[in-house]
Amino acid sequence: MVILGPWRSPLGPVAPPSSDQEQPAPLTMTLTPQEQTIVAPDGQPHTDSHGASLIVPSDILEEAAHVELIASSAQGTLADALSQDFTIETPFYAIVADNDGRGRASLTLPAASPDSRVAVVIDTTYLAILDTQPVNGVLHVEAAVTPKTLPDTPAPGIARDGSIHYVVLRAKSGSAASPADTGSIPGLNLAPRRAYAAEASQTNTYMSCLALFTRSSHRCRTDGRIYVMWLGEALLEPTQVDAIIAQTSGILKAYADKGFTAAGSNASIWIVVDRSVSAPQYSIRSEVIYLPLDSATSITGDKARRELAHELFHWIQDEAYAMTAAALSGAKTWWLETTAENGVFLIDNGSLEYNLKHYGQTNVSGAMLGFQAAPFTWGRNDEARYVHAQLLKVNMCEYSTDCPISEKDMIWAINRGRYPLNDAAAQAKILAHLDDYARYLLGVAPERTNTSIPLHETVRVGDAFGDIIQISRTPESEFSLRTSSSAPQIVQETPDGRPHEYHINAAIEQGGVYPLQVISGQSVQRGHPG
């Protein structure tokens, strides 16, 4: 759920190899920079010695002064395998800057033949061949400007290369890779290439984006915009991959219908399914969404679908925000994460309740609940403050000067890369409405802010979030206490000759709340001291 990813060791938690399938080492490549072209953000084409050119719009960079178009040569097993099936017509291109850009740069690559195609190489390992055809001898790609390096804090944890490269390939005629010869290979959808984009949009027919690459375990399927890449025939069934494409497409359409402009663009979406990833991730380094195998194989389930929707919202944000700069700021990260959750709330009815259940008892650094922690900031590897999406939702309303932010304001801000709550007056409005937040958490409608926020079962019943103390009668005692919490929040003391008692020491930071549910038998009595 985090932007930068929770890889915990340099190589990430590696899943044990399956017992019945030996996993051969994946083919990869090493890239050696050969030529660097400095591209000013002047809206003009800058061309290198190979005939590749890049146009960078003037408004794309927040801090960096220029973009670099880097041409590299490739060595290694993947480069060798590619050169057997394809003529590699250009160097491998990366588009980088000191920080990531907003929007897109326009990359033009020379195409030697009508059959030339752009291939995308992610992390020097994953591969997709785009269906875009040459026009007047060139191929166009609207490419993201990616950061050369990631900020030191919060810890990026991204050990994988985090790179994206573009290259022009042409299938060698007469090789096993030519379309006429691959028609009988099982598992490949060889719909006529010229037709597939139109077909995909009308009938959800997806196809391989590596049908012409026969010499490795690289796999890729696409609908013409969304590219899902993985390694190994046995890892995923094509029907499972098509479900990922269908979910992604449906989520993007729902976001576009709500007014998030990037969702409705033609920009390609890269999704990598990788068994070594522990949770869904959006990488600001490569603009790639990584899915672990369990998400990929259960993508229609509530958890995987909502996590995908959250990561896709980060992709939408990345079109308008300079995300590497944002990652250094707790306030900006708070906005990007709580709006990502609120984006999901807008398109998925059960997700507001799901967020409260999922993060309602998550601690900040083991000391207090995310509820108690101050809003408008974000800790290193923060998992607890995702519940602050509830605070933002309670404060999202219309038609009143009391409203800190409206749904329209949020959509406008996401489309333009703004931070409307990084403002003392807006924050003061939210802090002035903590009583409305408490009302909602007690299962009662807010009075001044979001008066129509759904009062779902989790807030009405109230025993699935916050700290809980249960009072019951047991064979040993008339009056027995149990709690979901522990010191320092709730400290148990046993005075001489008396049953033990609880001392509630929960600290509440400014803008935080402390939901404490006291359950007596079956009834729930609740208080919100803050």
Ligand SMILES: [Zn+2]
């Ligand atoms: Zn996130």
